[in-house]
Amino acid sequence: MTDLAVSMPRAGRGKSLWWSSFIGLILRDVRVLRRDFIPFVIRTGMNPLLFVFVFTYVFPKIGQGFSSANGTSFGTVLLPGLISVSIMFQGIAAVAMPLSVEFSATGEIYDRVMSPLPVAGVAIEKVVFSALQSVLAAVIVFPMVVLIPSTPVHFAIHDWPLLVSVVILASLASGAMGLVIGTAIQPQQIGLIFGVVVVPVTFLGCVYYPWFLLHHVRWLQYLVLINPIVYMSEGLRAALTPDVPHMPVWAVLGALTLSTALLGWWGVRGFLKRVVS
Amino acid sequence: MGELTTSAIQIHDLVKVFQGRQEVRAVDSIDLDVQDGEIFGLLGPNGAGKTTTIGACTTRIRPTKGQITINGVDVLQDPAHARQFIGVVPQQNTLDRSCNAFENVYYHCRFFGMASGEATQRATQLLTEFKLNERAQAMPYALSGGMAQRLQIARAIAHRPRVLFLDEPTAGLDPQSRLAVWELVRGLRRQGITVLMTTHYMEEADQLCDRVAIIDHGKILVNGTPAELKQRVGGQTMMEIHVANVSPELSERLGNVAGISSVESMPNGFRLWTTGRDGLLPKVLEAMHGCDLRDVSVKEPTLETVFIRLTGRELRD
Numbered sequence: 001m002t003d004l005a006v007s008m009p010r011a012g013r014g015k016s017l018w019w020s021s022f023i024g025l026i027l028r029d030v031r032v033l034r035r036d037f038i039p040f041v042i043r044t045g046m047n048p049l050l051f052v053f054v055f056t057y058v059f060p061k062i063g064q065g066f067s068s069a070n071g072t073s074f075g076t077v078l079l080p081g082l083i084s085v086s087i088m089f090q091g092i093a094a095v096a097m098p099l100s101v102e103f104s105a106t107g108e109i110y111d112r113v114m115s116p117l118p119v120a121g122v123a124i125e126k127v128v129f130s131a132l133q134s135v136l137a138a139v140i141v142f143p144m145v146v147l148i149p150s151t152p153v154h155f156a157i158h159d160w161p162l163l164v165s166v167v168i169l170a171s172l173a174s175g176a177m178g179l180v181i182g183t184a185i186q187p188q189q190i191g192l193i194f195g196v197v198v199v200p201v202t203f204l205g206c207v208y209y210p211w212f213l214l215h216h217v218r219w220l221q222y223l224v225l226i227n228p229i230v231y232m233s234e235g236l237r238a239a240l241t242p243d244v245p246h247m248p249v250w251a252v253l254g255a256l257t258l259s260t261a262l263l264g265w266w267g268v269r270g271f272l273k274r275v276v277s
Numbered sequence: 278m279g280e281l282t283t284s285a286i287q288i289h290d291l292v293k294v295f296q297g298r299q300e301v302r303a304v305d306s307i308d309l310d311v312q313d314g315e316i317f318g319l320l321g322p323n324g325a326g327k328t329t330t331i332g333a334c335t336t337r338i339r340p341t342k343g344q345i346t347i348n349g350v351d352v353l354q355d356p357a358h359a360r361q362f363i364g365v366v367p368q369q370n371t372l373d374r375s376c377n378a379f380e381n382v383y384y385h386c387r388f389f390g391m392a393s394g395e396a397t398q399r400a401t402q403l404l405t406e407f408k409l410n411e412r413a414q415a416m417p418y419a420l421s422g423g424m425a426q427r428l429q430i431a432r433a434i435a436h437r438p439r440v441l442f443l444d445e446p447t448a449g450l451d452p453q454s455r456l457a458v459w460e461l462v463r464g465l466r467r468q469g470i471t472v473l474m475t476t477h478y479m480e481e482a483d484q485l486c487d488r489v490a491i492i493d494h495g496k497i498l499v500n501g502t503p504a505e506l507k508q509r510v511g512g513q514t515m516m517e518i519h520v521a522n523v524s525p526e527l528s529e530r531l532g533n534v535a536g537i538s539s540v541e542s543m544p545n546g547f548r549l550w551t552t553g554r555d556g557l558l559p560k561v562l563e564a565m566h567g568c569d570l571r572d573v574s575v576k577e578p579t580l581e582t583v584f585i586r587l588t589g590r591e592l593r594d
Contacts (some may be wrong), residue, residue: 017390018357024387031384032375107371111381111432115388116361195306277296277338 018117025125033133043093044137048082048195049144056149072244075149080236081207084132086141087134087167088205088229092198094130095178101187103274113275123179123271127264130175132246138167151210155240162249166235169256173228176260179267183274205229210237228259284346285440285471286311286334291343291560292497294330296366303329304340305495311440311488316462316472318486320479320580322590327369327475328493333443334473335365348439361389364433364441364470368448370425372417372432379404379413391437403431407461418509430461432468441465443474447481459485479580491584498587507578513538515576515585516561519546530564537561541589546571548585 033040056075102109105149112122139169181193204224206214211234214221225231235252237244246252288309292452295301311317319327332338335343336356347353348362373381379400386396404410408429426446433441434473447455456511462464462472470571476482482489483503490500499506517566520527523542532540536557541548558573576582584590 020390021388024384024390027387028373028376028380028384035375106374107367107369107373108373109369110337110365110367111373111385112388113337114360114363114365116357116390118357171441258479275337277332 018121021115021117022121022125025115025122026129028112029125029129040133041140045084045092045144046250047089048086048141049148051082052078052145052148056151056153060150072241073149073151073153075151076152076155076241077143077210077244078149078208079145079153079155080240081205081233083138083141083240084139084144084170084205084229084232084236085202085207087170087232088172088177088201089198090134090137091130091174091176091178092181092193093178094133095126095175096182096193097184097190099126099179099182100185100190103183105187109275119272119275121270122275123268124264126271127172127175127179127267130178130204131171134171134174135167138171141153154243156242157240158242159239161241163236165253166232166239166256167189169253169260170232170235173256173260173263176263176267177228180263180270183267183270201229203226206233210234210244211247227253228256228263231259283313284310285313285315285348286317286473287344287346288330288334288362289344291330291333291345292341293326293333293338294341304333304493307343307492307495307497308499309500311471311473313471314466314469316466316474316485318482318489319473319475320477320482320489320494320584321478321492322473325492326491328444329474329495330443330492331365331473333400335363335442336360352382361436362439364436364438366426366429366441366443366446368444370417370429372420372425372428374417377416378409378420380430381417381428382435385432385435391436398562399435403435408430421454422450423457426450427461430458434465438470440473443472445475445477447476447478447529455481461567479584483580489580491580491587493584499583503580506580506583509583509586513550513552513578513582513584513586515578516549516551516557517543517546517572517574517576518549518561518565518570519572520565521571523547524575527565527568531561534560534564548582550583550586 052075056073057079109122113119115122146155155217181197185193205227205230206224211221211224211230214224229246231252235256236248237246238249238252288307291304292302293304295303307326307330319330329338333340334347334352336352336359340353347359350359350362351533352359373384376384382400382403383396386399391399401410404413407430409424409428409431412424417428420428426594428445443570446462448457450458459481462474465472467564475487486503488500488502489506490497491506492498498507501509523544523546528540528542528547531549532535534557536551537549538552539550549561
């Protein structure tokens with residue numbers, strides 16, 4: 001053993017090292033995602049693919065098609081909704097599920113926790129990388145939801161900054177939600193997450209119907225406001241299908257910012273609790 | 278080894294109380310000074326507070342009270358900075374299951390700010406030196422226990438830390454892998470890395486460590502070189518006698534045997550301490566005449582007999 005002599009760590013000290021360390025954590029996640037890219041695409045695409053295929057291709061063909069009250073095709077209503085579900089689901093798949101295993105079963109996260117940056121940085125990296133995956137998921141799902149339906153899907157992007165803002169905020173909020181779940185549950189409870197979190201937030205997330213039409217069920221229209229997916233779907237509706245009635249933009253951006261901040265704070269707190277006793 | 282003057286690790290009045298349904302005082306006022314370049318062992322039974330002490334030194338456990346300095350950096354004040362100087366090999370295999378052997382070391386280097394070229398070079402060099410280069414592309418689940426442990430050590434020193442913490446480094450390894458790990462640890466010391474390790478194997482502490490602290494119930498009972506510690510029990514040999522019925526009268530009879538310095542009663546027999554054992558056994562057997570003798574064993578002074586002398590219990594109780 002020759003060249004192992006002890007020397008000062010190479011890349012500077014303090015905050016410049018925090019940044020290189022953070023980049024190192026991102027690079028590790030990119031490597032893992034590249035290795036698992038095909039499973040990632042299948043996991044991301046299968047649900048929206050089958051959903052649009054059955055409800056917007058098969059149903060109209062067999063005479064069971066339905067459209068919204070104002071004559072909007074179901075495909076047009078689903079376009080923003082299914083993209084928002086795909087964004088949200090990455091938070092669960094990219095953060096919550098791996099994290100709960102890495103904490104409890106294998107302890108894998110602890111090598112990253114020993115990196116020379118504040119522990120909160122490791123948690124924030126998880127959220128940021130999950131957000132990148134969410135954006136990628138949105139890009140994968142978009143063509144499916146536009147091209148598959150047999151009835152016309154009307155979309156128009158007039159406001160790119162709005163679309164970009166909504167996608168980024170929705171992606172960060174999803175990553176933060178994944179962090180909250182991943183730090184709170186044990187690996188054996190993952191199955192429960194689908195029943196307790198994914199299914200309710202999806203079905204009550206204005207994915208398959210616009211929020212505006214819920215005024216027929218007034219109590220539900222107010223109740224769903226606690227669900228962050230509602231703002232993701234409505235924000236994408238405002239950005240992609242502005243002809244469909246949607247929530248005001250200020251409400252969407254405000255609620256998404258608030259959700260990201262609250263879930264992020266809660267998730268980082270949970271992460272610190274799990275890692276430092 | 279030359280003169281040791283500076284401290285790599287300084288622990289002062291470390292206390293850790295875990296709150297919960299039942300309050301547990303895992304570490305109870307520990308003071309420790311580990312010198313630069315030495316292999317220091319914390320020897321004690323499971324639950325003695327060894328892992329908690331390492332957890333506090335490596336920023337994973339927040340002490341209830343006390344101060345820890347590593348390489349001059351206050352661990353509690355500036356944990357992120359302190360981590361630059363720390364390498365850790367925990368008890369559990371924490372290798373990244375999503376990355377292969379090479380990537381485990383490579384990305385660890387990246388976490389510590391190395392550029393791609395340097396990280397590749399460092400990872401290749403370490404895998405070669407730790408005889409893992411043929412398994413560089415293997416995923417962690419395909420490695421044997423010994424290989425996984427070597428990879429964990431390679432990863433822990435990849436960023437050139439000043440201090441390496443090894444928590445039970447050979448637990449669960451076969452004898453051959455254990456010797457390989459010992460050799461690696463000695464190699465690290467030759468390069469000037471300070472090692473703080475925990476173990477409950479007394480022969481490991483005896484053979485590998487320059488100094489040993491014996492720890493029990495969160496307190497350090499005694500601290501010194503293995504030779505000094507064995508000297509503390511007066512170089513006494515321990516004899517254990519198991520009998521069917523333990524009686525005070527028998528204890529007294531044994532205490533009167535010339536050469537026996539003390540007698541301790543156990544539930545199933547007696548523990549005798551003696552300075553010399555020549556010709557002692559027949560005398561002891563004579564004193565035992567008429568008893569239902571089950572077993573006799575003699576132990577030369579070891580760190581284990583030191584532990585038994587200090588606590589009245591065996592290390593693996």
